[in-house]
Amino acid sequence: MRTDPLPGTGSGAAGPPAGRDSSHRSLALAAMLFAVSMTFIDQTIVAVAAPRIIDELGLSSSGMQWVVNAYLLALAAFFALGGRLSDIFGHRRVMVIGTLLFVISSVLCGCVPRGDFAQTWLIIFRALQGLGAALMFPAALAVVIAVFPVGKRGRALALFFGVSGALTAVGPLLGGWLMVWTWRAIFWVNVPIAVIALVLAAMAHIPESRRRERLDVPGAVLVAAGMGLSVLGFQQASAWGWSSVATWACIVGGLVVLAVFCRYELGVAEPLIKLGVFRDRAFTVDMLVLFFAMLAFVPVFFFASVYAQISLSASPNQAALYLLYFFIGFGIASQWGGRILDRRGARPAMKLGTALGAVGFALWANKLTHLSMHDQWPYAALAGAGIGFLLAPASTDAVNRSIGASYGEVTGLTQTVRNYAASIGIAVFGTILTHVTTDKVVDTLRSDGVPAGAAHDAARSVAEAVTGNPDAQRPTGTGHVATLMRDSMDAVRLDFAEANQWVFYGMAIALAVAFLCAHRHPGTRVTQDTPPPTPASSAQDVRGG
Structure with missing residues (x-):
């Protein structure tokens, strides 16, 4: 097995090859940002268009849920494989292949024909989008790591994670604007983005490196x-x-x-994955911090958006703007986190981030029942700042400690952990929200004189809004019962806000656990002059046994 380091890593290596100037690095970073931006936007943009897609193509609600889940399932299932392929065949090459697969699948999603085959068509090509993203993302991240020397890597990755993460909030806003033309445009918009990414990647002259190993x-x-x-x-x-x-x-x-x-x-x-990397305590702590932080980071987009639309009666576009409070804090803190990583290592940044995140989510949860965006923005920004401080340092520190400079492999592993935690967070918090909402709305409607059956039906409608239909909570019809339910909607909005408090307090607890994990980090700093203390020091450890 090859254990010699790739350019820019390993013992005594100070960075990328000589002659790699800052302009080429900047072009490479910009190219990778454009490439991965598609994967982040697509995590949320389809949810906005779901009602329109269901109506036009005649899909069932469960079928539409599979369209959404197919992307996330493929993303989670193939991330580790994508990272490994990136190591074996070259980061630049796999990034280009992943980008092409993603954008071709996007075009075909937008070209879905009407008829009985529409649902199957969308599920297949959404899954292929997820596979393309799973190939693209770890390869793109590995390119950024490879072209920047360790001493400048923290700031570069802070920008990478800060900008790309903030793009998740762009999805609903962009989706609402594109649907004025056609919902199919939410898939076609990836074409110009992919073209820009590929052109910039060609201009950057990214050096290629491969590991001569079998898959x-x-x-x-x-x-x-x-x-x-x-x-x-x-x-x-x-x-x-x-x-x-x-x-x-x-x-x-x-x-x-x-x-x-x-x-x-x-x-x-x-x-596929050298598990010996977990013998490095710092790497294990990095993974634990990322896991517990991601229980909150990805789910917060979803739950905050639905809360804004139901409890605050916001439009989808207004809900996207509501999320910008979170991303203002996230974007600013991610840059500071990168500087802390470069100067003092990952431990201080992770401790600060997890502490701020826990406090921010707790204070934000306390303000949800005020039903006012104006009262919440400082705490949403504080929660975002907490995630911003820790995300890039934890991810970068984990990669810096990778075995044998296996960038793609370890980035694939870190992203697998992140996606796995996000899936768990959405499922667990979604269940909590559904049950608490149902119980509270039933109690409210029955106290206002709504019959038990109608109260349960209305409560289920509100709970189903959690799955992506913000109009489900609005009772329609005529007669005494419908009037009673409409008159109770102010109280129902408050009930939904109180149910969301359970979710946001849960996110605060997740960040508190991450804070305890961060304290276990040894605090050793990986610098240009200090090679990362990974198990790569022996062939036995590289084999993981």
Whole structure:
């Protein structure tokens, strides 16, 4: 097995090849930002167009949910594979392949024909979008890491994560604007973005490097099956119910497959993921901090948006602007976090970020029942700042400690952990929100004189709004019961806000746990003059056994 470092890493390596000037680095960073921006925007943009797609193509609500989930499932299942392919075949090459697969799939999603095959068509090409993103993202991140020396890497990755993460909030806003023309444009918009990314990548003259190793096909199949099954179980828990045999069969079955995968990898000479990296305590702490932080970071986009539309009666575009409070804090703090990483290492940034995040989410939760955006923005910004401080330092520190400079492999691993945590967060918090909302709305409507049956139906409608239909909470019809329900909507909005408090307090607890994990970080700083203390120091550790 090859264990010599790639350019810019390993013992005594100070950065990318000589002659790599700052303008080429900037072009490479810009190219990677344009490429990954598509993956972040697509996580939220489809949800805005879902009602229009359902109406025009005649899809069922469950079918539309599969259209959304197909992307996320493929993303989670193939991230580790994407990172490994990036190492073996070259970061630039795999980024280009992933970008082309993503944009071609996007075009075909927008060209979906009407008729019985529409749902299957969308699910297939949304899954291929997810596969393209899984190839593209770890390769793009590896390119940024490879072209920037360790001493400048923190700021570069802070910009990478800050800008690309903020683009998630652009999805709903951009989707609302594009739908004035046609909902199909939410997929076609990826074409000009991909062209810009590919042109900039060509101009940057990104150096290519490869690891001469075989692809661990059995490992790739096991990790894809394990991640796919368990994520499917978490995603479908709200539809199947937590008491469903199918839910737990997927979750437990997926975890068992992942356990088999780990055992298999320890005995393979050239594994998909070298698990020996977890022997570095700092790397393990980085992964734990990312896991617990991601329980809040990705789900907050979804729950804050739905809260704004239901409790604050905001439009989708106004809900997107509401999320900008969070991203203002996130964007500013991500730059500071990168500077702290470069000067003092990851531990101070992670401790500060997790502490601010825990406090910010708790204070934000306390203000949700005020039903005023104006009262909430400082706490939303504080919560965003907490995530901004920790995200790039934890991710960068983990990659700096990678075995044998396996950038793609470890970026794939970190992104797999992040997506897995996000799926769990959405499922668990979604279940909490649904149950608490249903109980509170039923009590409110019955106290206002609404019959039990109608109260339960209305409560379910509000709860179903959590799955992406913000109009579901608005009762329609005529007569005494409909009038009673419409008169109760102010109280129902407050009920939904109180239910969301449980979710946001849960996010605060997740960040508090991440804070405790950050304290376990050894605090050693990876610099240009100090090679990362990874298990790559011995061939035995590189094999993970």
